Amino acid sequence: MAQESLTGDAQLITALRKDRPEPEALVTALGRLHIAGVGLDWNAVLPGATAVDLPTYAFQRERFWPEAAVGFAGDVTSMGLGAADHPLLGAVVSLAGADGVVLTGRLSVQTHPWLADHVVSGAVFLPGTAFVELGVQAGDRVGCDTVEELTLEAPLVLPEHGGVHVQLAVGAPDAAGRRPLSVHSRADDVASDEPWTRHATGWLVAGTRRAADVDLAAWPPQGAEQVEIDGLYAGLAEAGLAYGPVFQGLRAAWRRGDEVFAEVALPEQEQDRAAAFGLHPALLDTSLHAIGLGDFVEASGGASLPFEWSGVSLYATGAAAVRVRLTSAGANAVAVEVADETGAPVASVDSLVLRAASAQQPVRRTAYRDSLFRTEWTALPSAETTPSRWAAIGPWTTDIGVPVHTADSLTGLATLPELVEHAPDFVLLPCSGTTTGGAEGVTADGTRATVNHVLDVLQTWLADDRFADARLVVVTGGAVPVGPDADVTDLAGAAVWGLIRAAQSENPGRILLADLDAETSSAQALPAALTADEPHVALREGVAYVPRLARVGTDGTLVPPTGETGWFVGPMGSDTLDGLDIEVSDDATVPLAEGELRIAVRAAGVNFRDVLIALGMYPGGAVMGGEVAGVVTEVGPGVTELAVGDRVMAMVERAFGPVMVADHRRVAGFPDDWSFERAATTPIVFLTALFGLRDLA
Numbered sequence: 001m002a003q004e005s006l007t008g009d010a011q012l013i014t015a016l017r018k019d020r021p022e023p024e025a026l027v028t029a030l031g032r033l034h035i036a037g038v039g040l041d042w043n044a045v046l047p048g049a050t051a052v053d054l055p056t057y058a059f060q061r062e063r064f065w066p067e068a069a070v071g072f073a074g075d076v077t078s079m080g081l082g083a084a085d086h087p088l089l090g091a092v093v094s095l096a097g098a099d100g101v102v103l104t105g106r107l108s109v110q111t112h113p114w115l116a117d118h119v120v121s122g123a124v125f126l127p128g129t130a131f132v133e134l135g136v137q138a139g140d141r142v143g144c145d146t147v148e149e150l151t152l153e154a155p156l157v158l159p160e161h162g163g164v165h166v167q168l169a170v171g172a173p174d175a176a177g178r179r180p181l182s183v184h185s186r187a188d189d190v191a192s193d194e195p196w197t198r199h200a201t202g203w204l205v206a207g208t209r210r211a212a213d214v215d216l217a218a219w220p221p222q223g224a225e226q227v228e229i230d231g232l233y234a235g236l237a238e239a240g241l242a243y244g245p246v247f248q249g250l251r252a253a254w255r256r257g258d259e260v261f262a263e264v265a266l267p268e269q270e271q272d273r274a275a276a277f278g279l280h281p282a283l284l285d286t287s288l289h290a291i292g293l294g295d296f297v298e299a300s301g302g303a304s305l306p307f308e309w310s311g312v313s314l315y316a317t318g319a320a321a322v323r324v325r326l327t328s329a330g331a332n333a334v335a336v337e338v339a340d341e342t343g344a345p346v347a348s349v350d351s352l353v354l355r356a357a358s359a360q361q362p363v364r365r366t367a368y369r370d371s372l373f374r375t376e377w378t379a380l381p382s383a384e385t386t387p388s389r390w391a392a393i394g395p396w397t398t399d400i401g402v403p404v405h406t407a408d409s410l411t412g413l414a415t416l417p418e419l420v421e422h423a424p425d426f427v428l429l430p431c432s433g434t435t436t437g438g439a440e441g442v443t444a445d446g447t448r449a450t451v452n453h454v455l456d457v458l459q460t461w462l463a464d465d466r467f468a469d470a471r472l473v474v475v476t477g478g479a480v481p482v483g484p485d486a487d488v489t490d491l492a493g494a495a496v497w498g499l500i501r502a503a504q505s506e507n508p509g510r511i512l513l514a515d516l517d518a519e520t521s522s523a524q525a526l527p528a529a530l531t532a533d534e535p536h537v538a539l540r541e542g543v544a545y546v547p548r549l550a551r552v553g554t555d556g557t558l559v560p561p562t563g564e565t566g567w568f569v570g571p572m573g574s575d576t577l578d579g580l581d582i583e584v585s586d587d588a589t590v591p592l593a594e595g596e597l598r599i600a601v602r603a604a605g606v607n608f609r610d611v612l613i614a615l616g617m618y619p620g621g622a623v624m625g626g627e628v629a630g631v632v633t634e635v636g637p638g639v640t641e642l643a644v645g646d647r648v649m650a651m652v653e654r655a656f657g658p659v660m661v662a663d664h665r666r667v668a669g670f671p672d673d674w675s676f677e678r679a680a681t682t683p684i685v686f687l688t689a690l691f692g693l694r695d696l697a
Contacts, residue, residue: 011036086137087112087276088130088166099172100179101141103134106188107156108163114270114282115158117244120305121586126156127247128306129288130281131200135181136314137278138168139204142179146209147312150202152305156185163188167196170204179204198616202309209313210348216323217343221261224254227293236289246270249286253293258328262290265321275318279338279347287324287338288352294326296334297354304332304354311350319346377482377538377545386531391416391424393457398516401524404428410457414466423470426512426530429457430475431496450492451499458503462510473512473530474500480515482538482545490515504535517541558582560658565589568657570624571614580614588659592636595664599648601630602676604655607684625655629670629679639664647672649679651687 013036015029016022034040042049076083081091089105109116109124118127135147158164164185171180181204184196220226233248245267254261264286266274274280288306291297297304325337329351336349391405391413405424407413413427414420431454454474461472476493488494497513504511513536514529516522521542529537529544538545560567560582566589567582592598605627612618629649632642642648642664651666670679 084137087273088134089137089168092141101138101170103138103141103168103170105166106163107158107166107185109158109160111163114246114273117246117248117282118285119242119244120155121240122242123155124158124160126158126199127281127285128152128309129279129284131183132284132309132312133278133281134166134168134183135200135202135204135309136312138170138181140278142170142204144179144204144206145313146205147181147309148178148203148205148208150181150200150309150312152200152307154197154199156197156199159187177206210311210350212313212315212345212348214315214325214337214339214345214348215343216261216325216337216339219263219323219343220252220254221256221259221325224256224259224261227253227255227260229253229293232289232292236292243289246282247286249283250289253290255293258295260290260294260296260326262287262293262324262326263321264324271320274320278314278317279319283319283322284338284347287322287336288334290324290326291334291354294328294334296326296328297332304356306352307355308351308353309349310352312347314347315345316340316347322346373549375547376550377480378548380529380532380534380537380544380546382544383528383532388425388527388531389419389422390426390428390527391419392428392430394430396428396430398430398523399520400526402527410460410464410467414464423467425469426471426473426527427461427467428473428475429454431493447492447495451495454496454499458500458511462507471510471512471530473514476513476515478515478517480538482515482540501536511535513537514539565659566657568625568654570654570656571616585654585657587654588657588661590661592634592661594636594638596636596661597632597639597642597664597667598634599628599630599650599652599660599662599667600633601628601655601658601660603630603680604628605681605684623654625653625657626651627680627683628652628655628660629676630660633659635664642667642669647676647679649683651683 013029013032015026017025020028030040030045042051076091079091081093084090084092084103084105086105088107089103091105092101092103094101107115107126115126115130116124118125131150131152132147135150139145139147156164156166165188167184167186169182169184173179181200181202182198183200184198186194186196229250229252232250233243236243249264249266250262251265252263264283265271266280266283270280270282274283291304319338319340321341323339323341323343325339327335327337329335330353332355333351333353334349335351336347338345338347340346388402389405390400390402391407393410393413394406394408396404396406405413405416405418407416410427413424431450458472461467474496476490476496478489479491479493479497481488493515497515500511500513504513512530512534514526515538516526517540519539519541522539525539525542525544529539532544534546536547558569558581566586567584568588569580570583571580588598604625607626609618609622609626610624613622613624627649629647632644632646632648635642635644646669648667649670650660650662650668652660652662654660668683670682
């Protein structure tokens with residue numbers, strides 16, 4: 001209204017605002033007056049302050065913020081370890097009597113922010129090139145100059161918060177001088193008995209590094225035609241590979257026949273860190289982005305990720321900008337040559353086998369497993385009963401093995417001659433709305449009456465100073481389920497538990513909850529259980545139980561992810577039959593291609609090969625599960641011999657899941673009198689016999 005009443009060039013300066021503190025509003029008003037040209041007595045506004053001349057040049061915008069710490073900060077030698085001196089590793093230790101070494105580190109997007117720029121299907125993956133860098137560093141520690149082979153078995157997903165511990169183990173050399181290498185990880189916030197996940201295995205060798213014959217001095221390559229790269233990263237993002245600035249270093253590309261050449265550089269802010277690496281993983285990863293510009297990989301409708309590296313050699317370290325030559329090394333495989341800006345050799349890869357990105361998706365498992373908890377009732381160690389004075393409100397006829405003084409109310413209890421001088425240590429309040437007919441006999445009115453009665457006693461208890469040093473024990477019977485098959489039989493008591501737990505948070509240490517079954521031994525064990533300083537206790541057949549939080553699935557039970565149809569059971573890399581987990585994959589939910597069909601799995605066959613894979617004894621990157629039986633739910637183009645609803649058996653990969661996609665040539669019907677279980681165990685047996693008779697006999 002005031003603004004609308006002004007005329008001419010007058011300005012309205014607000015000195016008081018309802019949504020701001022008065023000092024802030026007044027100082028802001030003074031600033032606006034100064035901007036408007038009003039002369040102010042700054043000595044009165046800021047008494048004792050000294051005026052400082054402003055710089056006569058433009059702001060230089062030089063950054064002085066400290067960078068986030070990378071790697072381990074501290075003296076690892078004081079803990080009996082050797083310093084790894086590498087951004088991805090913190091320490092190294094030689095194994096006594098084993099001729100091996102273990103290298104450890106911790107990775108997170110907070111300490112290694114550049115890793116957050118490598119996103120696959122919405123999750124931050126440690127690049128496959130980082131595993132190569134780790135392998136090279138491990139080889140340097142044991143005198144091996146070549147990573148002979150490195151197979152990536154499972155992606156390493158970095159959480160949004162927290163980090164993961166990484167462990168590289170290099171074993172003793174075999175008769176040929178080859179050393180085994182394995183890479184494991186585990187979240188840094190899990191219990192010490194949680195299994196490690198194996199991500200990669202391989203071999204390190206010495207003396208086999210090929211000569212540095214990389215020759216990329218002539219640049220651009222003679223006879224090569226430049227390839228347009230605009231839109232490359234947008235296309236990769238659509239395929240599920242969302243690269244950030246650190247991984248968008250492809251500057252130019254050329255093609256000459258079957259060869260592809262690329263010019264790659266790290267962004268300016270990352271170049272200073274390149275010297276700490278053998279070959280910066282982001283630089284090598286970006287070099288591989290040019291693969292899509294050639295004909296190296298069969299069209300799969302999506303992006304490809306590194307799977308198996310062979311013959312990796314490093315000739316120079318610390319490169320920040322490189323030249324790259326890619327050539328075919330077989331089906332879905334490339335050979336890589338890397339040189340610096342002068343053409344001098346930096347690295348070479350004899351063969352890199354690639355796989356479709358969707359085949360590398362075991363991953364969202366840790367998110368729901370590590371974040372989902374439930375209450376488990378754990379047995380309380382037996383203890384001696386501490387001498388105490390016991391009392392009860394209302395009728396109390398249960399024998400708990402110690403004398404109990406009773407009264408109809410708290411007032412009556414306080415006037416008992418036995419308790420006048422010394423108040424009781426524990427006061428029992430029995431409350432149960434359960435009738436002898438069980439939970440079915442409980443009514444809403446009865447439950448409400450029970451809760452109101454307990455509330456009245458509770459309010460009186462907390463207001464009466466005579467019981468300030470005593471503890472009120474609210475006793476129910478069957479109000480909480482203890483054990484996997486238990487049920488709640490005291491519904492009114494369950495409501496009381498909700499009330500009391502809220503009161504306990506406001507009055508810690510003054511109120512306890514106890515739930516008893518009908519066994520005499522449970523009543524006899526009540527005093528010892530209550531003197532253990534546990535706020536909640538349940539007694540079953542004489543054993544006291546207390547609630548504890550536990551991760552879902554810690555009992556070995558695998559819990560399928562809610563809302564996910566594309567999942568399967570696979571090994572975690574712990575090399576034990578117990579080390580299996582739910583792995584999420586999009587393979588079973590993608591649109592069907594020519595000749596494919598979708599099967600709702602009813603049974604899957606387990607073979608000796610699956611056991612070997614779980615134990616880590618099967619060579620290569622094989623996956624568990626090869627045969628299933630189920631019902632066809634969808635058929636793709638070109639499938640005419642099978643229809644939706646058909647009962648079929650099939651050969652597939654990753655068979656231990658609810659939905660599978662199969663090639664129609666590997667699918668067949670089975671007799672009506674067969675069960676799904678029988679059908680699921682037939683394909684491999686039949687084909688093995690056929691192979692023996694037709695090919696070997």
